Every structure is written in structure tokens, then in C-alpha cells.
Amino acid sequence: MQQREEKQLESALESIIQRVNDLKNSIASMIFRVENEFESINWPTFLDNFALISGQLISLSKVISHDKCPSLRNYTVLPLLLCPEKDEQLAQVTEHRVTTFSHDLVPDYLRTKLEPSAEKKMLQLEQKAAALTYENAQKQVAAYQKVIQHVWDIISKAREEWEVEAGSRGSTQQNSSVADTHLLVAAVGMGKGLKLGPNPNGQPNPTSGGMMVAPQGRPAGQGQIPPSTQAMTMNKAPSAIKTNIKSASQIHPYGR
Amino acid sequence: MGAPGTAMDSLSAALKCNIIPNQEYLLQGSVLDQYVEVLLHRLRGLCDNVDSGPESFQDHELCFTLRAANPSPTSIALPLRVRRALDVADAPWQLRYVGQQELGDKSRPTVVRSSIDMACTSTIVEFLTELGCRVDFEYTARGYMFRKGRMKITVSKIFKVGGMPNKPEGLEPISQSYLVELSVLAPSGQDAIAEDMRIFAEQLRPLVQLEKIDYKRLGN
Numbered sequence: 001m002q003q004r005e006e007k008q009l010e011s012a013l014e015s016i017i018q019r020v021n022d023l024k025n026s027i028a029s030m031i032f033r034v035e036n037e038f039e040s041i042n043w044p045t046f047l048d049n050f051a052l053i054s055g056q057l058i059s060l061s062k063v064i065s066h067d068k069c070p071s072l073r074n075y076t077v078l079p080l081l082l083c084p085e086k087d088e089q090l091a092q093v094t095e096h097r098v099t100t101f102s103h104d105l106v107p108d109y110l111r112t113k114l115e116p117s118a119e120k121k122m123l124q125l126e127q128k129a130a131a132l133t134y135e136n137a138q139k140q141v142a143a144y145q146k147v148i149q150h151v152w153d154i155i156s157k158a159r160e161e162w163e164v165e166a167g168s169r170g171s172t173q174q175n176s177s178v179a180d181t182h183l184l185v186a187a188v189g190m191g192k193g194l195k196l197g198p199n200p201n202g203q204p205n206p207t208s209g210g211m212m213v214a215p216q217g218r219p220a221g222q223g224q225i226p227p228s229t230q231a232m233t234m235n236k237a238p239s240a241i242k243t244n245i246k247s248a249s250q251i252h253p254y255g256r
Numbered sequence: 257m258g259a260p261g262t263a264m265d266s267l268s269a270a271l272k273c274n275i276i277p278n279q280e281y282l283l284q285g286s287v288l289d290q291y292v293e294v295l296l297h298r299l300r301g302l303c304d305n306v307d308s309g310p311e312s313f314q315d316h317e318l319c320f321t322l323r324a325a326n327p328s329p330t331s332i333a334l335p336l337r338v339r340r341a342l343d344v345a346d347a348p349w350q351l352r353y354v355g356q357q358e359l360g361d362k363s364r365p366t367v368v369r370s371s372i373d374m375a376c377t378s379t380i381v382e383f384l385t386e387l388g389c390r391v392d393f394e395y396t397a398r399g400y401m402f403r404k405g406r407m408k409i410t411v412s413k414i415f416k417v418g419g420m421p422n423k424p425e426g427l428e429p430i431s432q433s434y435l436v437e438l439s440v441l442a443p444s445g446q447d448a449i450a451e452d453m454r455i456f457a458e459q460l461r462p463l464v465q466l467e468k469i470d471y472k473r474l475g476n
Contacts, residue, residue, distance in 0.1 A: 191393030
């Protein structure tokens, strides 16, 4: 009987330790990110981290309140020996957070009650709550609910207005045109509307070869073509090309 | 066929060693001219280069294609892009290969395409011409560049080169909008960055709708 209980305690402790370690790791990584990536971290990632930590807390409390988990409250932890000397093994186990098992640290670590001042305050509040009559409590609850309802109304109204405004703005103000996007992307990506070559009947224009050769005619080592020269080269092109471009663009209207 | 073969070989060899950032994650959109200031202001607030302000650029891009000597319907032309800065005199030229884009399914937030780029000198044009490349089209892009971490955001006006002979600069804008591109170059397999891009694109709505755009559906 006792053996079974011991086994249960051992497995429960093991799973609690594992979950506490998970929790510790995610808190540590969160602290690390806040300290080192505070410039680049964004709000969604930050909230994701919080969600992870809260999920781990929930799973920890589930383990503790599980049927199979023996009530830890019934077990006593008793400090047998306090020592002001450094304890290497203890330091290793606690990742150098606790180096001595001494009289000024142990009460803090093995504490099961709140601090006396906090306890006193809790007691005062409890007494005050107990002294309250039922009618009074009901009244206070009603007043509180009224205030909350009021704030809720203000927020909903603001949200409604904001949504209506955003909706109307979205429909009236057009900042970009899909046709223009497609035109620009097709031009930059495939040269649509920019090609010198093809004329209306789809045959490659022989003069486009001449255009291409133009840079070849430059003496080697001249370096960069100044923009003006480039423009001039273009202007020298036979006028037939210009009309070709025009009629080509009529056949392929941009706004398709 | 010899020249395109070796070019493709060296490209595939470069793709195999997975240390170079050869994947481009891309989202595209546009903004009408009259709202570009609003967009620039928002980007100034969102991006890293807050103090220095946006970096302006004016680039000329030549798009070459290398076709097989005996064109057959199955042969794919190899596209190569040469870009040079018009506003910075001694900047190197850039040669770039951009591969076929992969749209993926809905769960993938961005277009992914392979991309290799390198610095070169102005003789690249002669070199490519000697190789048998032909200029397919060209344009000038003038606009602003922003950075946010690894993300690059460009807002640029696209001009036809030599489109308007009576204008001294010979530049004709091809639309009443600015092209907006959000891209990241990364080694393949770093798909997490796409999610960051989606979140960033979300912050620019409804000013700009940055989307995955399927070139195939745009028609030729």
C-alpha cells in the first residue's frame, strides 16, 4: 500500500518537475527576447509567448489537481541541517541560484504562508467582507455592473462608428488601381508595352535589331553611356517604329 | 546551342550550393500618383532608414533574351537583365537572372522565384550582344528605396525609354501609378521570411495592395 503511494508520489513529482522546467524555459526565452530583441520583436510574437506561458501554467495546475496526484499539502519538508558553507551540489542542482543552504535563505524557500504583512492585510479584507450585509453586497454588485455596462456601451458605440467610417472610406477612396498594377507588373516583368520589336501583325520588326546593335557601335572602354546619348540613339530611330508602337498599344489596350 | 548550355550549367551549379541568396520572395502592387506622398510618409515611419530618409534611385534596365539558334516551340528564351544607375556615375552595372516565378498555393504568402545577380562593368552589353543576346525591351525606373530588416521596398515610376522624342529627356511614364515592390533575397528554404512580408504588406493596406501577381494571367 505504502509502496504504491510512494510510486504515485514519485511519478507525480516527476511530471510536475518536467512542467515547471518547461515553464522556466519559456519564461527564460521570453526574458531573453525582451532583453535582446526588444528592437525587432513584434506584438503578435510577444502575445504568442504569453499564450505559451499561460498554457503551461494551466497544464501545471491540471497536473497538481489530478486525482492520481497525491495531495502535496499532506507532505512535510523538514530542513534537517542548515549550513553557512557553500554547497557545490546544491549550486549545481539549482543552476547556481542557491549556493548555500543557510538560515537566511531557507525560510524564504520553504515558506508555505504569505508574508506576515500580506497575511494581515488579507485578514483585514476578509473580515470586512464578512461584516458586509447581504443587501449591501447586492447593492454594490449592482452598482459595479452598472458602471461596467456603461463602459461597455461607450466602447461598442465607438467601435461601431469607427467601423462605419472605415467602411465608407474604403469604398470611396481608391488609392491604387488594379489595372495599373497589372500594367506596371507586365511591363517590368515581361516588357508588355515596352517592346520595341513586334509590330501589329506579330512579326519581329527588323529594325529592332538595329536598336540592339546601337551600344555595340560604341568604342570599347568608353564607359557608361550618358543618358542623353541613350535618348538620342532612340530618337534617331526610324519614325516607322513610333507608329508601330502606337498601333501595337492600341491593339493591346493596357486595361485588360 | 553551346553557349546557352554552359550558361545554364553554371547557373544550376550555382543554385546547387545552397549558400548564396538565390531565392527572391516578391510581392507587387501599385499606388496612384496623387497618393504616393502618403505612401512614402507611411514607409518612412515603418522602415529602418528613418533618420536618413528614403534613398532615391534612377535606374535604366535593359532586358536581354538569349534564344536557341534554331527556335522551336519548346525552347525557352533565357532572360537576362542589365541595370545601371543613371544618378550615380561610378556605380557598377548589375547583371541579373530572374527565373520562372512559383506562385504556390494559398498558404504561401509570396511569389518565389530564383534570382541571381552580380556586379559587372559597362562592357556587359557588348559581351551579351556577342553571346547572341537580343534586347527584348528596356525601361527607366525612378523612385525610392526603403529597407526594413532584410526586406526591400521600392516605390518607382516606370518610364518608356525614348517614348517621347519631343521631350528633352525622352521619358514617358507608362501609367499614372507608381510600382511598389516588396522583396527579400534569401537562400532557398527560408520560407519564414515570407510570413514577415505578409505582415508588412498588411500594414500598407488599403493604400497599396501588395499581392502575388501571376504573370501568366496578365497575358502577353
